[in-house]
Amino acid sequence: xxGSKGSARLSGAxxxxxxxxxxxxxxxxxxxxxxxxxxIPGAAEVINLLKKNGKRVFFLTNxxxxxxxxxxxxxxxxxxxxxxxxxxxxxxxxxxxxxxxCQLQGSKVYLLGSAAMGQELEAVGVRHTGLGPDHITxxxxxxxxxxxxxxxxAVVVGFDQHFSYMKLNRAMQYLTQQGCxxxxxxxxxxxxxxxxxxxPGTGCxxxxxxxxxxxxxxxxxxxxxxxxxxxxxxxxxDRARCLMxxxxxxxxxxxxxxxxxxxxxxxxxxxxxxxxxAHEQSGCPERRKxxxxxxxxxxxxxxxxxxx
Amino acid sequence: xxGSKGSARLSGAxxxxxxxxxxxxxxxxxxxxxxxxxxIPGAAEVINLLKKNGKRVFFLTNxxxxxxxxxxxxxxxxxxxxxxxxxxxxxxxxxxxxxxxCQLQGSKVYLLGSAAMGQELEAVGVRHTGLGPDHITxxxxxxxxxxxxxxxxAVVVGFDQHFSYMKLNRAMQYLTQQGCxxxxxxxxxxxxxxxxxxxPGTGCxxxxxxxxxxxxxxxxxxxxxxxxxxxxxxxxxDRARCLMxxxxxxxxxxxxxxxxxxxxxxxxxxxxxxxxxAHEQSGCPERRKxxxxxxxxxxxxxxxxxxx
Numbered sequence: 001x002x003g004s005k006g007s008a009r010l011s012g013a014x015x016x017x018x019x020x021x022x023x024x025x026x027x028x029x030x031x032x033x034x035x036x037x038x039x040i041p042g043a044a045e046v047i048n049l050l051k052k053n054g055k056r057v058f059f060l061t062n063x064x065x066x067x068x069x070x071x072x073x074x075x076x077x078x079x080x081x082x083x084x085x086x087x088x089x090x091x092x093x094x095x096x097x098x099x100x101x102c103q104l105q106g107s108k109v110y111l112l113g114s115a116a117m118g119q120e121l122e123a124v125g126v127r128h129t130g131l132g133p134d135h136i137t138x139x140x141x142x143x144x145x146x147x148x149x150x151x152x153x154a155v156v157v158g159f160d161q162h163f164s165y166m167k168l169n170r171a172m173q174y175l176t177q178q179g180c181x182x183x184x185x186x187x188x189x190x191x192x193x194x195x196x197x198x199x200p201g202t203g204c205x206x207x208x209x210x211x212x213x214x215x216x217x218x219x220x221x222x223x224x225x226x227x228x229x230x231x232x233x234x235x236x237x238d239r240a241r242c243l244m245x246x247x248x249x250x251x252x253x254x255x256x257x258x259x260x261x262x263x264x265x266x267x268x269x270x271x272x273x274x275x276x277x278a279h280e281q282s283g284c285p286e287r288r289k290x291x292x293x294x295x296x297x298x299x300x301x302x303x304x305x306x307x308x
Numbered sequence: 309x310x311g312s313k314g315s316a317r318l319s320g321a322x323x324x325x326x327x328x329x330x331x332x333x334x335x336x337x338x339x340x341x342x343x344x345x346x347x348i349p350g351a352a353e354v355i356n357l358l359k360k361n362g363k364r365v366f367f368l369t370n371x372x373x374x375x376x377x378x379x380x381x382x383x384x385x386x387x388x389x390x391x392x393x394x395x396x397x398x399x400x401x402x403x404x405x406x407x408x409x410c411q412l413q414g415s416k417v418y419l420l421g422s423a424a425m426g427q428e429l430e431a432v433g434v435r436h437t438g439l440g441p442d443h444i445t446x447x448x449x450x451x452x453x454x455x456x457x458x459x460x461x462a463v464v465v466g467f468d469q470h471f472s473y474m475k476l477n478r479a480m481q482y483l484t485q486q487g488c489x490x491x492x493x494x495x496x497x498x499x500x501x502x503x504x505x506x507x508p509g510t511g512c513x514x515x516x517x518x519x520x521x522x523x524x525x526x527x528x529x530x531x532x533x534x535x536x537x538x539x540x541x542x543x544x545x546d547r548a549r550c551l552m553x554x555x556x557x558x559x560x561x562x563x564x565x566x567x568x569x570x571x572x573x574x575x576x577x578x579x580x581x582x583x584x585x586a587h588e589q590s591g592c593p594e595r596r597k598x599x600x601x602x603x604x605x606x607x608x609x610x611x612x613x614x615x616x
Contacts, residue, residue, distance in 0.1 A: 036449060135441070136469045141344060144505035161444045165471040168508050176506070189519050197452035198484070200476050200520040208516035211497050212508040 007276050010264060010294035015305035018294065022262060023241040025050055026231070028222075029061040029071070031247035031269020032299060034078065036194040040268050042300025044079035049306035057086060058231050060244075062186035062221040062251060064090040064158035064202060067116045090185035090221045093230050094158065095120040097220045102181055108151040110174050112167055112205065113158035113185070121156075128156070134166045143169050154181035157209055157217060159191075159202045168208055175213035182213065186221030188251065192270055222246075223254035228261070245299065249275055249290040257289040265292040266299055315584050318572060318602035323613035326602065330570060331549045333358055334539070336530075337369040337379070339555035339577020340607060342386065344501040348576050350608025352387035357614035365394060366539050368552075370494035370529040370559060372398040372466035372510060375424045398466065398493035398529045401538050403428040405528045406464065410489055416459040418482050420475055420513065421466035421493070429464075436464070442474040451477050462489035465517055465525060467499075467510045476516055483521035490521065494529030496559065500578055530554075531562035536569070553607065557583055557598040565597040573600040574607050 189203035246252020247269025256263035376392035497511035554560020555577025564571035
């Protein structure tokens with residue numbers, strides 16, 4: 001699969017020069033350093049050794065179900081030495097986007113999301129309504145005339161395990177109002193768990209709301225460059241000296257290409273070498289952006305260059 | 309807007325020849341003969357007079373929330389003289405499709421739908437599971453390992469006011485099993501109610517399930533020809549002598565074009581004359597199929613030719 005424009009297996013003599021060429025490594029989480037609650041063997045050593053070798057390490061995850069603090073705590077139990085400020089999940093980044101780009105500090109949003117998203121919104125001064133179950137009552141006419149909070153300025157869609165027809169309806173009623181903003185965390189359609197299991201992702205919920213509202217949401221998650229901009233602006237990163245490591249071509253690797261980063265695919269998650277080859281051979285410039293510079297079976301393959 | 313290939317306002321001298329040229333009139337319901345629980349003025353007289361004038365009259369609705377009997381009862385309270393056998397809703401047609409085309413008599417399906425859909429399925433000997441609320445409990449791992457009924461051979465999606473993340477997940481888990489069929493009633497994204505109000509339609513729910521399952525459902529509702537075939541095969545209709553009356557270009561009028569029927573748009577529902585003109589002027593053969601032969605402000609405009 002290697003070649004002048006292709007993707008190369010990262011091993012042996014290629015390892016050290018690549019790591020020497022970067023100051024910063026950005027990791028996706030699900031499918032890269034863990035699957036569900038199962039840590040990828042060697043991932044903690046890789047992260048800790050990268051830091052010991054003077055690299056900056058950050059975590060960019062489209063998963064919106066945890067706050068930065070919750071991620072840092074999960075990582076601590078798995079043996080990673082990570083501070084909350086090094087984690088850029090979509091719960092945090094979405095809150096940052098709403099407060100800075102949308103200027104919604106002090107305003108209120110209708111939130112389809114998790115308690116964690118609510119906490120990140122509160123931390124930046126964005127009020128919210130909508131958390132938790134919203135079961136259906138009454139008739140169609142009641143649904144169409146459901147009371148709306150006049151303070152709501154935006155509908156925000158993340159992962160919501162309490163998603164329901166009534167929430168879909170309420171989001172649609174807000175979105176048909178003049179000037180209501182529409183922001184989603186990400187478009188991942190499935191969440192991969194341990195043992196090859198899957199559950200529906202935020203992309204399914206967002207698709208239902210977009211179909212009802214007949215509008216497209218602005219999403220902050222990968223492959224949108226906003227997520228990298230968020231890290232880069234806070235830490236003054238040189239993008240040419242950053243490596244993005246992920247398991248998905250359509251989010252992680254595309255983000256890296258969009259932002260001019262070096263890219264590394266790990267084969268412990270969603271995408272396969274066959275997926276890479278299909279993009280390489282497509283002849284389509286858009287699909288070529290999803291071809292990583294390098295690939296490895298697992299992040300553990302970086303260990304030899306770090307322990308040496 | 310009239311012209312050799314365009315759409316003509318149906319009035320005056322055009323009325324009687326058109327009605328003389330057909331034996332059968334097929335009506336959509338929502339937006340044509342009623343909006344929500346509000347009957348369109350004159351609709352009952354038109355239906356009753358058509359029958360008195362020897363025309364066969366049928367009702368083709370994508371709405372899956374009622375059985376044939378429930379529709380006939382609703383119509384009776386509004387002054388229409390209609391038998392259950394004259395109503396072809398997607399609850400009934402979907403059941404017919406599952407029992408005849410899919411050969412699922414005696415088998416079981418996972419149903420996202422209404423109690424009415426359940427009743428129509430039972431009437432043709434298709435068993436089902438899934439009706440009613442399905443609230444979330446446990447963790448992601450529990451959702452991924454949710455117990456599945458081994459007898460289920462298909463996932464069927466109609467309008468389900470109890471739609472929830474757990475139902476989305478359960479549907480996806482069934483649909484990733486080998487050989488599981490996937491049938492939807494229709495793709496209407498919004499349900500129009502009285503006073504210009506709307507609520508989300510089955511299309512939003514179906515879109516969420518399709519996104520999660522990474523598969524397309526086979527839909528039985530308009531514009532799919534199955535719904536007309538269902539009526540035509542039972543009553544031996546001559547399609548050249550049928551008139552399809554509806555308020556939506558992308559379902560009713562497209563069905564009529566797909567099946568070689570005469571088509572009439574009423575302006576009491578979703579589509580407008582501007583929509584017709586946009587299709588006419590598109591130069592796109594697929595969009596030209598959504599241009600009706602005729603249009604009227606309301607079905608009441610047929611009255612003069614029937615009372616004479």
